[in-house]
Amino acid sequence: MKALNTFIMEDWLETYRFNSPFNLGESGGSPRSVKELLLGSGLSEKKSSEIFLDTLLNDSPNRGREDLRKLVADMHPGAQIDNVLITTGTSEALFLLFRYLSPKKIALPLPAFQLLYEIPSALGAQIIPLPIRFLEHGTPFVDISEWKKIIKENDPDCLLINNPHNPSGLVFEKTFLLEIKKLAKDVSCKIIGDEHYRFLSTDSEILGETLFDTSENVFITGSFIKCFGVPGLRIGWCVGTKKVLDSMQNEKNYTTHTVNPITEWISYEVLKNRDSHLFKEVKEEWIKNKLILKDFLANSQTVYGAVPVGGLVTALGFKNVNNQDEVDKLLKKLIDGGVFILPLSSMEFGQYAFQNEHEYNGLRLSFINKGYGFRLGLGCTSEKFSRALHEIERILLRNE
Template sequence: MELLRSFFMEDYLEGSRFTARYNLGESGGRPRTVGELLTGSGVGPQQAMDTFLSTLLRDSPNWGRADLRELVAAMHPGATRDNVLITTGTSEALFLLFRQLRPRKVALAWPAFQLLYELPMQQGAEIVRLPVRWDSRGVPSVDTGEWLARLESERPDVVVINNPHNPSGLVLSPESLERVSRWVEKSGATLVGDEHYRFLSSESETLGATVYRPGMRSFVTGSFIKCLGCPGLRIGWCVGDTAMLARMQNEKNYTTHTVNPVAEWISHEVLKELRSPALTEAREDWRRNRRTLAAFLERSQGVYGVAPAGGLVTSIGVRGVASTREFEAKLQALGAAGVFVLPLSAMEYGEPSGSHPLERGHGFRLGLGIAPELFPEALETLERVTRG
């Protein structure tokens, strides 16, 4: 593997994530405390203190705690705990998985989270872009027929489905997922599902759809840490073929080896009841901020777009911007007013020849991971600056 390039998005986020008055650049939920997570998962303060203070800081099992793996398996129909490897976040899961797949050609929705294409690209893989497009109102969509035609002509050996999609907030329809999955199965390719936002991908169900299917060529990576605003837990998983997971676990012995036992304990408490107050509150925050954003965008004269169908991010355009210089001036003005957003250029998206302003990079990723009480104030500040 070649040396990895700078993680452009992370470098940009680090500049303001801890200092901005209104942090709308992050892709996770409102940050939670350990106490909020545990209390919301039915663990009282005394029990939490007793368990924490008595937890042995030894290695966890190499594959992760058996009871935690069983909870993850239960979220993926057809899987058993032997199909689950617990990892230090989904980034490690994807790193280990791509190291084993060693793909020749990878297809994925574009724009994309850098890790999803950087890892295979630095192993020599060619990247096939499956376009996400926006209409004049900033509503994202995909043409499944166009995707299938590109898959058929390019013949990738790995297809990555990031659903809900970062940064558009798009949730692929069941029909689209089925058609792409059928093509993958027929072609002999491997399907990789990045399902980090699965807990926030359905209006009515705690868990949205998964692309996981039992077999040797279907893998899913996921977590709850973004959805619940606790990325500091650094917990994730990969679900898939046991033999492949064993090879991934062997390489994990050379990196993080095992997951922190405190993080595993908290994760088990969070996942043992999917209708817990902790998950319910996180989902209600998400729904509330989606409603707030949708109402704001209906009347905004400074920006355009839609609230995400799933996940915690969406792509927003700025009205009246005709050049990159004008857009960058708006970004600087937003920063000066305390509003931090992530320009699409930080995700390596935007070409001068793009047919839509967002395709030219004249937009930003906006996150919903802010307290619902503060979100309207942040949006009004954004409106004041972008209209000026």
């Protein structure tokens, strides 16, 4: 495995996440404390304190505690406990899974979170882009017939679908997923469903669709930490066949070995009751922030784009801006004004030919495809999110 390239977005996040009054660069929800997690899940403060103070800091079971694995299995129809490996975040699950699969050619929607293509590339895989384009007014879209053609012509041995998609906010619906999954199986292609935002995939249901089935060529990675605003909890999972998970755990034994028992306990308490106040609060805040963003975009003189259908991020563009120098000036203006947003260049927009097209099948395309904009995170309290959007407009309209 060759050396990994610099994780571009993380350098931006680390520079500004702790010192910006309005941090809209993150991909997670409104930050929550341990107290908010546990009391929102139905525990009393007294009971939470007792369990925490009595928790033994020995190793957890290598595969994760059984009651937690059972809860994760229950979210994936047909899965059993042996089909679940608990990991230190989704990133570890993906890293171990890529190491096991060692794909020669991997097809995935682009643009994408850097880890999803960087690790396969470092393992020697050819990256096959499945284009996500942004229309003239910033709405993302996919041509499924184009994707099918690309998969048939390139014959990848691995297909990855990030759903809901980061950074477009697209949600791939069940019929779409079934078509793509059938094609992947027809060409004997392994399938990875990266479902980190599954808890925020739909306004009405607790969980969105999953690619999981009980066949040997389907693997799912996921977590709740971004949706619930607790990335510091570092909990994730991989769902797949026992044989593959055994191999992944063996490699995990050389690094993180097991997940912290306190982390596993908190995660169990969160997931055991999906009708809890916490689940309702997370969903309500997300829906409210989407409505706030919708109103902002309808009236903004400076910014355009679309509200995410799922997940906590969307890609927005600057109005009347058509070169990178102008974009860089506006990004600096926002950051200097106390609003941190993530430049699309940090997600390597504009690296592929399809991202530099002016139109596709007669449809005019946006400069967002080239990277002339920013990724916006919805992970604030609704009151603060509204104020942050107001600041974006005020700063960009200010003459200097």
